[in-house]
Amino acid sequence: MDTRITLLAIAAAVVLAGAVGIVAVPDALDDPRAETDRPGQVGLVDVVVAPGEVRGETATLDLLVDLEHRGSTVENVTVRHRAIDADSGLLVDETTVDVGTLDREGETTVNGSLDVEREGGYRLETVVYVDGERRGERTTRVAGVSALTPSYADSPVEFADGNVWPTVAVSVAETTEETATLSVSVSVTNRGDDASEEIDLRLLLRQAESNVIADEATETVGSVRPGRTDTVTTTLEAPDGYNYYVDAALFDDDVLIDETQGVANLDPQETIAANETVRDVSFEVEDFSEETGDDALREEGETRPDGEDGSTDDGTPGFGVAVALAGLLAATLLARRAS
Incomplete structure (x- = not known):
């Protein structure tokens, strides 16, 4: 038998066997990536904080959350935000965003906001839930809120x-x-x-x-x-x-x-x-106040009329008359003793 005829017969046998296998296993050619029954996954990719409306005593902080969805449809997705005072650790504000159902693979941006006082710093906690189960979390710290300019003063x-x-x-x-x-x-x-x-x-x-x-x-x-x-x-x-x-x-x-x-x-x-x-x-x-004439003289250091500034004409202190009287009294006493 010719060698070429033998090879053609073997190839035909292989093709026939493959066709029989495909008929026996109809799902053998299915793309494994087309699976639709794998469970859906939701993850937190990023959180961005931006100043919103700024008022006199309070300010709104806008939070942009990027969620990543893979797999089948995921229902009952929520995102919770909390603002906690950095010094006292007390809860300042809390809000929950109902995302709902995610049925398209890829990233989705979810918007939220928190109201805080325009002083101090804060710790912002973001958590993603699916049917009440925590799937991801992220903490962001902000400071210098007082430096934000109120809208009315912008x-x-x-x-x-x-x-x-x-x-x-x-x-x-x-x-x-x-x-x-x-x-x-x-x-x-x-x-x-x-x-x-x-x-x-x-x-x-x-x-x-x-x-x-x-x-x-x-x-x-x-x-x-x-x-x-x-x-x-x-x-x-x-x-x-x-x-x-x-x-x-x-x-x-x-x-x-x-x-x-x-x-x-x-x-x-x-x-x-x-x-x-x-x-x-x-x-x-x-x-x-306006200066009077006498006040102006005193400001310039001029002397008052004779006798008003408590000094004598010869420049001696203002008590010279008292010394003279004392001297006269002493002379009178001496004269009486001598007699």
């Missing part, structure tokens, strides 16, 4: 902060015998992406030693283009010869946005610097 305009260019520049515009008129220029910067709306600039001229407000003014800061610095100028008037703090603040609808301080040194004998501790000095009303 403004792109703030005082300029340069190394050379002064934020508050003060110059003397005019002086009289008793008062000085100051020209105050304040620089503000828009650090946002859009032009700002109008806000108020309020200034207080405060006497350094007594903290008495000598004068105040309010000016409107117009719209400032993004990235630009504008200067607002106004005048203040106060008694001359004293040192003053110039307190400046930005207000948006009576909400304090930013504050800074400058100085006006009008006392040639002593100077002050901005943002330093004010000395505790007792307040004297006469510091801001």
